[in-house]
Amino acid sequence: MSLGDGMRGQTGARRSKYRTGLLSTFGIAVICALAGCSDGASFRPLYGSAALGGAATQEKLATLDIAPIPGRVGQRIRNELIFQTTGGGKAQTPQYRLDIAIRESVVSTLVMTNGNAGGQIYSIEASYNLIRLSDKSVVASGKSYGRASFDRVTSIFANVEARQDAENRAASSVGEELRTRLLAILSSTA
Structure with missing residues (x-):
């Protein structure tokens, strides 16, 4: 045809x-x-196996030491980053330390006249500092955001589960965004 x-x-x-x-x-x-x-000099693959400062991308990420983050959501973000940087394998000798502080908030949406919310939005703001261990200097710092919405119903158990699911989705989103930022930062530093 x-x-x-x-x-x-x-x-x-x-x-x-x-x-x-x-x-x-x-x-x-x-x-x-x-x-x-058209311009091969400015194009560098972010996830490819091209050499970045003498080391492959995965090897460069495996040199990160991710400091513990307090709370359940902080632990989820840390676990996500550890898995994404090492691929579940053994970490190499750390050259950088990543310090993360999180701030959580919940905003009610669809508020009815009796004051009950029909839904909520869970938000995370993660402030990070990437520190080079050799001279203790801050290589990069910034903020990453994650948001996830969830519905509220009459069942308390369902509300708890819905909030935890939203927390997990937001933590995963922050972990993926931080990994992308770390790739960009580490590809430009020696």
Whole structure:
């Protein structure tokens, strides 16, 4: 079946408009591909196995020592980062330490006239400092955010489980964002 077969019975103007749209979409894809690959010096794969300062990406991440974070959600973020940096394997000799402090909040949404909330949004703000252990200098610092919503119902158990699920989703989101930031930071530092 060709492009024209799918447009049988259509008027000439509609068929022409369909082909023009298809060709312009294809053209945009080709231009984007060529523009992205035109300057090889500025393109570095973030997740690939290209060398970053003499070490592969996974080896560079495995040199992180992630300090304990208080609380259940803090432990979830730490576990997520440990797994993402070491891949579940053994960590190498630490060259950097990552200190994280979190602040949690819950905002009620869909508040009814009797004051009960129909839903809530759980938020985490994680402030981090990446410290080079050789000279104790702060290499990078910043904040990462995670949010997850959950519904409130009449069952107390269901509300507790829904909040814990939202906490886990937000912690996972923060862990993934921090890993991406760490990859970018460590790829530019020696």
